[in-house]
Amino acid sequence: MVLYFSGTGNSAYAAKRIGAAIKDEAVDLFERIRSQDFSEMHSGKPWIIVVPTYAWRIPRIVEKWLKKTQLTGNSEIYFIMTCGEDIGNAGKYLRELCAGKALAYKGCLAITMPENYIAMFSTPTQEKAGQIIRQAEGAIDRAAGLIANGEAFPPQAITLKDRMNSGIVNGLFYPVCVHAKKFYATDACISCGKCAKVCPLNNVHLENGKPVWGKDCTHCMACICRCPREAIEYGKHSRGLPRYTCPKHL
Template sequence: MILYFSATGNSEFLAKSLGDELGDEVVDLFSYIKEGRTGVFESTSPFVLVCPTYSWRVPLFLSNYLLTCDFMGSRDFYVVMDYGDSFGNAYEYIKDDLDNLGLNFKGLYGLKMPENYVMLFDLDSPEVNKKIIEASKEDLGKVASYIKDREDFPKKKVGFVGKFQSGVINPIFFKFIAKDKKFYATNKCISCGLCEKVCVLNNITYKEGRPVWNGKCTHCAACISKCPVSAIEYGKKTQGKDPYLLSKILEN
């Protein structure tokens, strides 16, 4: 069983592609988390989590959610993370979570995907992103082979920088940087309510027909990327930038 969370489409693409490779069930965790539903998952095949890298670790809200779930049948658990830069020392932190669940951690495999963190970085051109996506498809074949053979993913050596990123920068990032005070809707807003619906943490509500962010944000960028009229901005960082949404790249 393949479980995934995706905000801008990268992890969804990988999860569904891997599901096709393995002929396995693919489950979107979005509604489980948004609705506060405890996940009870049963599978005879290994469990595979596919998710983005948030500040060099599995997103904190996602790892916290996994700790509330019940996993029955197979005890093997693989993790596939997509990243724009690197995934640091994410291995050690998700391993601790899965050990606490009594699961057999089979390793973490990182797949480079297009950078999507528009609130901080400039994004690559569609042409560059298409090449990155094509390269990820080749790596997915390797990922599928390991899982089919029930082999552990190869563990990559992590140096000081990776350990510092995941162990020191990650908590600083979520304490001081991943804030929502700079989000706002421009006059292009049509009050459709979609940003509220796509917020996994239920952080967006509406006041006088406009979205309001309420202080519990993980910087997933779903609100920006999925706004149908590109009405959401993050301070000056996103002004003049096209939001990232994988489906738009795949359509062209």
């Protein structure tokens, strides 16, 4: 079974493409995470977890869900992480997670997709995003082939920088950077409420027709990138930048 979490569509696209290739179900974890549903899941086929990369590791909200949810049936598990550049030493922490759950770790694979982290980086133009996605499709299909054949993903060489990024930097990233203080809505807001609907942590609600953010944010960028009027900004950084959602999913 393919399980995925996706803020702007990259991981959803990769998961659905893999699911179609290996003829397996692709399940969106959004509602389970949003409602804190940790009920048991069962699959007779290997588990494939497809998620974005947050500071060189899987998102903490997904890690929390995996730790609390019992995955029964097949014990083999693969991880696919969509990323803007690389996934650092994410595999180390995934191996530890799998060991704690008695799951057979089959490796972690990085798939480079268009950057969506508009809070800190520049997002690509539609044309550039299309080029990146087309290049990624080959890597996604190769991953599906390895899974279909029961082969583990090949290990990657890990540098000191990778260890620091997934360790020290990831540890600092959440308390220092992951907050909603800089989100705000401009006068272009039409009070549609989509920002609240797409938040996986119920962290956005409308007051007097305008979105208000709480303190429980994971920086998935769903609210800012999926606003139909581009009415949400993140401080000054996002001004003038194109919003990104995967054109093949959303």
